[in-house]
Amino acid sequence: MATTKIDIWENGEYAYPLAFEFSPNLRPYLLDDGKVHPCMLVLPGGGYAVVVPPEGELVAKRFNELGYNCFVMTYTTNQLMRKPVMEQAMHDLARAIRFVRKNASEYNVDADKICICGFSAAGHVCASVCDYWSEISDENPSYKDISCRPDAAVLSYPVITSGEYAHQDSFRFLLGADIYERTDDEAKALLNRYSLEKNVKSDNPPCFIWQTEADNLVPVENSYLYADACKKAGVKYEHITFPNGPHGLSIPTDEWARGMHGEPYTAEQSFALVKAIKEGVIEAPENGAESLLDYLKPWPYDPNFEGFPEVCVWPDLADNFIRKVFA
Numbered sequence: 001m002a003t004t005k006i007d008i009w010e011n012g013e014y015a016y017p018l019a020f021e022f023s024p025n026l027r028p029y030l031l032d033d034g035k036v037h038p039c040m041l042v043l044p045g046g047g048y049a050v051v052v053p054p055e056g057e058l059v060a061k062r063f064n065e066l067g068y069n070c071f072v073m074t075y076t077t078n079q080l081m082r083k084p085v086m087e088q089a090m091h092d093l094a095r096a097i098r099f100v101r102k103n104a105s106e107y108n109v110d111a112d113k114i115c116i117c118g119f120s121a122a123g124h125v126c127a128s129v130c131d132y133w134s135e136i137s138d139e140n141p142s143y144k145d146i147s148c149r150p151d152a153a154v155l156s157y158p159v160i161t162s163g164e165y166a167h168q169d170s171f172r173f174l175l176g177a178d179i180y181e182r183t184d185d186e187a188k189a190l191l192n193r194y195s196l197e198k199n200v201k202s203d204n205p206p207c208f209i210w211q212t213e214a215d216n217l218v219p220v221e222n223s224y225l226y227a228d229a230c231k232k233a234g235v236k237y238e239h240i241t242f243p244n245g246p247h248g249l250s251i252p253t254d255e256w257a258r259g260m261h262g263e264p265y266t267a268e269q270s271f272a273l274v275k276a277i278k279e280g281v282i283e284a285p286e287n288g289a290e291s292l293l294d295y296l297k298p299w300p301y302d303p304n305f306e307g308f309p310e311v312c313v314w315p316d317l318a319d320n321f322i323r324k325v326f327a
Contacts, residue, residue, distance in 0.1 A: 006026040027056075037068055047173055050269075052266060054261045055248075057262030066316070072266070073092070074265065076088040085173060094148035112151060115322060124196065127207075128194070130150065131200060152207070152322045154208045156211070162195040167218045167219075196226065200233045208317070208318045209230075211241055227239035251315065257302070274292055
């Protein structure tokens with residue numbers, strides 16, 4: 001289902017050097033009943049390298065069914081590992097929240113019920129805004145007085161810690177390829193700042209966190225660390241873990257297993273990079289330009305796939321938590 005692209009940055013505001021023709025954007029999935037609904041901003045993961053399709057449209061449609069007007073967000077990533085993302089993705093999300101809140105009446109959204117839902121590294125983007133929302137200013141006069149604090153957050157198998165249980169590649173794409181080799185004070189400060197369990201505050205938004213204990217990429221300790229930090233800070237939270245299932249489950253229905261993830265619009269920055277390489281604007285990676293699109297190859301399907309029905313309930317559990325928060 002193709003949806004209209006909404007660029008969140010105005011001309012001259014966005015300047016990530018390896019974006020080329022890409023600009024962070026939203027794709028709306030709106031209910032057509034004319035009623036005002038809570039909003040869910042969905043951010044697919046991808047290790048701060050890419051933004052993957054399986055965690056976009058499928059999730060937005062499920063939350064539509066639960067009564068949310070939704071947007072899938074494509075934010076800044078660093079696929080070539082040549083220019084760290086740093087705070088750009090966090091600022092992309094902050095602007096998106098402000099945009100939706102400013103235009104809430106146009107999209108039939110309750111401006112006081114804006115939730116964010118991030119997967120894997122996008123969980124880190126979301127948790128970054130949860131931790132630092134009060135520090136993220138916006139120079140645009142249309143947005144500077146609008147809060148970017150989410151009213152609730154859903155963190156799905158999130159990257160959280162830069163320490164012992166880190167998914168180190170996410171931090172390399174975020175902070176620089178050599179961030180774990182550096183010993184200078186700046187590197188230590190960056191790793192500490194983006195180890196998000198260390199920076200939860202009492203005014204963080206309520207948070208629903210879920211993951212599988214068997215996660216084979218991001219250790220489940222990431223979820224436990226953030227849940228414990230919320231508990232210590234007095235932040236309302238719920239933490240659910242499921243015993244089985246690999247990383248990246250999204251909503252593991254048969255539709256997900258068959259690769260029916262919608263159009264790959266979340267790969268826009270990858271497409272822009274490939275175009276720039278083919279036009280000679282930047283040097284190609286060792287495996288060639290087309291290798292940047294390998295993650296979009298046809299999804300392997302096992303006809304004997306039995307799914308993870310126990311994991312498929314997480315949107316309902318998240319909705320129950322959010323409804324209690326908003327009650």
